[in-house]
Amino acid sequence: xxxxxxxxxxxxxxxxxxxxxxxxxxxxxxxxxxxxxxxxxxxxxxxxxxxxxxxxxxxxxxxxxxxxxxxxxxxxxxxxxxxxxxxxxxxxxxxxxxxxxxxxxxxxxxxxxxxxxxxxxxxxxxxxxxxxxxxxxxxxxxxxxxxxxxxxxxxxxxxxxxxxxxxxxxxxxxxxxxxxxxxxxxxxxxxxxxxxxxxxxxxxxxxxxxxxxxxxxxxxxxxxxxxxxxxxxxxxxxxxxxxxxxxxxxxxxxxxxxx
Amino acid sequence: xxxxxxxxxxxxxxxxxxxxxxxxxxxxxxxxxxxxxxxxxxxxxxxxxxxxxxxxxxxxxxxxxxxxxxxxxxxxxxxxxxxxxxxxxxxxxxxxxxxxxxxxxxxxxxxxxxxxxxxxxxxxxxxxxxxxxxxxxxxxxxxxxxxxxxxxxxxxxxxxxxxxxxxxxxxxxxxxxxxxxxxxxxxxxxxxxxxxxxxxxxxxxxxxxxxxxxxxxxxxxxxxx
Numbered sequence: 102x103x104x105x106x107x108x109x110x111x112x113x114x115x116x117x118x119x120x121x122x123x124x125x126x127x128x129x130x131x132x133x134x135x136x137x138x139x140x141x142x143x144x145x146x147x148x149x150x151x152x153x154x155x156x157x158x159x160x161x162x163x164x165x166x167x168x169x170x171x172x173x174x175x176x177x178x179x180x181x182x183x184x185x186x187x188x189x190x191x192x193x194x195x196x197x198x199x200x201x202x203x204x205x206x207x208x209x210x211x212x213x214x215x216x217x218x219x220x221x222x223x224x225x226x227x228x229x230x231x232x233x234x235x236x237x238x239x240x241x242x243x244x245x246x247x248x249x250x251x252x253x254x255x256x257x258x259x260x261x262x263x264x265x266x267x268x269x270x271x272x273x274x275x276x277x278x279x280x281x282x283x284x285x286x287x288x289x290x291x292x293x294x295x296x297x298x299x300x301x302x303x304x305x306x307x308x309x310x311x312x313x314x315x316x317x318x319x320x321x322x323x324x325x326x327x328x329x330x331x332x333x334x335x336x337x338x339x340x341x342x343x344x345x346x347x348x349x350x351x352x353x354x355x356x357x358x359x360x
Numbered sequence: 361x362x363x364x365x366x367x368x369x370x371x372x373x374x375x376x377x378x379x380x381x382x383x384x385x386x387x388x389x390x391x392x393x394x395x396x397x398x399x400x401x402x403x404x405x406x407x408x409x410x411x412x413x414x415x416x417x418x419x420x421x422x423x424x425x426x427x428x429x430x431x432x433x434x435x436x437x438x439x440x441x442x443x444x445x446x447x448x449x450x451x452x453x454x455x456x457x458x459x460x461x462x463x464x465x466x467x468x469x470x471x472x473x474x475x476x477x478x479x480x481x482x483x484x485x486x487x488x489x490x491x492x493x494x495x496x497x498x499x500x501x502x503x504x505x506x507x508x509x510x511x512x513x514x515x516x517x518x519x520x521x522x523x524x525x526x527x528x529x530x531x532x533x534x535x536x537x538x539x540x541x542x543x544x545x546x547x548x549x550x551x552x553x554x555x556x557x558x559x560x561x562x563x564x565x566x567x568x569x570x571x572x573x574x575x576x577x578x579x580x581x582x583x584x585x
Contacts (some may be wrong), residue, residue, distance in 0.1 A: 169544050187581070214539065241530050248527040255517040265513060268578050269527075272509070275570055276531050283534035 116294035122333040130326045137319035144312045152309075158224040163312055165217040168210040169239070175207025175324065176242060176273070179249075194339065195332075197263035200270055201253050202331035204246050207326055211243045214305055238281040242354030245273050258340055280346055361452040368456025373463060375433055382464055386425050390468055394475045404481065408441040409550055411480040412543035414538055415472045416499070419465065423503055423532070424525045427511040430457055435516045438581055450580035454508055458575065462504035469496050474482055480548055488546035491557045495542035502535050502568035509575040512582050538563040 123131075145163035152159035182200035185191045208321045218236070219229045229237065374383045397414045400408055407414075434440040434457075443453055473492075476482040484492065510528050514520040538560040545548070547558025 220371045241533065244526075244530045248410075248523075248530065249522055251526060252513070255514075255519070255523070257517070264581060268582055269513060272574065272578075275574055279563075279567055280530070281568065283537045286559065287537050287565065 115358055122337070127179065127326060127329050130322060130329070131278050134322045134326050137315070137322055141312070141319050144308075144315060149309050149312045150306065155225055158221060159309070160333040161217050161221040161224075162315045165214060165221060166313060167316040168213040170317055171324045172207050172211040172214055172239075172242070174321070175203045175210065176330075177327075178203040179207065179246075180187060180274050183267035187271070194259055194263055196340070197259075197267065198332040198335040199328065200266065201250075201335055202328045204249050204253075204270070205294045205331060206282065206327045208243065208246050210249060210320070210324070211239065211246070214239065215243060232284075234356050236292075237284045238277065241272075242277060245276060249273065250308060259342070273292045304307045308333060361449050361455070364449050364452025365455035365459060368407040368453050369459040369463070372433070372457060372460035375465065376429075377462075377548050380539065381429060382426065382556065383490075386429070387468065387471065389425065389477055390418050390422040390472055393421055393451070394472065394479055398479060407480040408482060411476040411482040412547060412549055413536075413540040414480070415469070415476050415543065416539045418472055419469055419503070420529070420532055420536055422468055423465060423507055426461060426468075427528070428521065428524060429507070430461055431511040431515040434507060440515065443447045444584065450583060451581075452574050454512070454579035457511075458501075458504045458508040458572070461507055462500050465500040465503055467497065469500060482547055482549070485546070485548055488548060488554055488557075491542065491554060491561070492546035495539060495546065495557065495561050495564060498568050499535050499539035499542075500562035502564055502571060503532060503574050505571040506531050506535075509571060510580055515583070534563060534567055534570060540543075 141163065147158070147159050149163075152156045179200045182196045182203065186193070186196040186200065218239075221231050222231065249269050252269050253262060255262065255265070257265075332348060398407055401410070429558075431440075434443075463554070470558065473482075473484070473496075477484060507528065510524060510531065514524050514527065542557040542560035542564065544546075545552045545554055545560070548554070
């Protein structure tokens with residue numbers, strides 16, 4: 102989707118003035134996002150029944166599970182875009198910007214996942230944190246992609262940034278399974294670890310399941326919306342870095358009336 | 361490739377041997393970390409219990425400095441660019457730097473294990489020696505590979521002193537877990553059986569091979585800027 106809208110945005114700065122990063126597609130997407138969010142709030146907080154065991158705290162699930170899903174989706178998109186950048190035939194800075202935008206949104210949703218998960222864990226398990234493989238791997242993903250964003254901010258040419266971060270984005274694909282596997286092995290050798298499945302003990306009735314799927318859908322729409330805008334902003338930033346000074350100079354000269 | 365690797369490794373080790381930065385600064389720092397842990401944790405029975413973990417934690421901290429040092433040598437006079445101009449195989453450079461780093465890390469591990477025996481009352485068993493040596497070798501190989509890779513990634517960038525630990529710490533977490541558990545088994549800490557250590561050596565070896573291969577492939581594109 103982000104790729105198909107690329108021609109629209111490449112033409113924009115040629116007109117000289119860019120006042121917004123929105124297009125018709127993203128405006129409709131925004132409407133869908135906010136309508137969906139309204140419905141999700143209503144369904145999640147009012148219409149859906151409290152859980153038999155957990156009571157009202159189960160409602161955290163409608164934000165927690167979708168944000169975790171988005172975070173993982175975002176990091177997969179980052180990895181795929183990184184690979185697409187490194188592949189010579191598809192090499193384009195667009196892939197790099199999609200990777201960056203997706204990682205930023207991913208870190209945001211991973212943060213939401215961790216915070217909501219901790220709150221939920223405190224209510225249902227009595228503790229904020231369990232050294233459970235899934236939780237630990239999630240935390241490592243968060244730190245890894247925070248590092249990825251730091252590397253993107255290192256400076257240098259756009260190509261330098263793109264290659265560096267693309268390699269780093271793919272390294273995470275090697276790293277995360279290794280982290281996950283070693284944490285699984287670590288916890289399985291420690292007998293005191295009673296791994297609690299955050300969702301396994303929840304009895305989902307039909308409407309709760311429906312609300313959960315609505316949540317996943319709405320969060321995915323938000324993800325698309327944010328990534329589309331963000332990669333356009335990144336494009337504008339790159340464009341500004343490349344030719345901002347030249348454009349400012351020619352604008353100034355035009356004012357002076359000198360060629 | 362291996363000839364280049366040997367030459368680069370020999371060059372790095374010679375630089376370290378002559379400049380004495382590692383022996384005069386990094387090694388004393390690592391030992392100091394062991395002493396600081398003792399201050400922080402206070403109880404001697406606790407120290408004995410957590411000695412293997414502390415040894416590897418001290419190795420991890422020292423690794424940050426060693427990696428930074430390994431690439432400061434390359435970037436300060438544009439030596440990395442000179443190597444590229446000379447048409448040297450980047451895979452060879454990667455392997456050479458990793459080998460040199462591994463040699464430094466391995467001597468550090470030996471030193472810290474002796475430190476743990478002296479300061480934390482850890483006991484090295486004769487029958488756990490094979491496990492200990494295998495685990496230490498595969499762990500240092502993995503740390504060296506991943507350290508060289510991320511060192512190359514941040515080489516020459518502004519703010520790399522603070523960025524490198526942020527990038528490297530999450531990646532070396534499996535090594536920290538596996539090496540500490542394997543060492544516990546080798547030393548028999550808290551009654552751990554010797555056989556419990558071998559699966560961890562598998563993790564360490566997988567890690568070393570994975571990042572060794574990835575590093576050999578990715579180092580070229582990484583430094584051609």
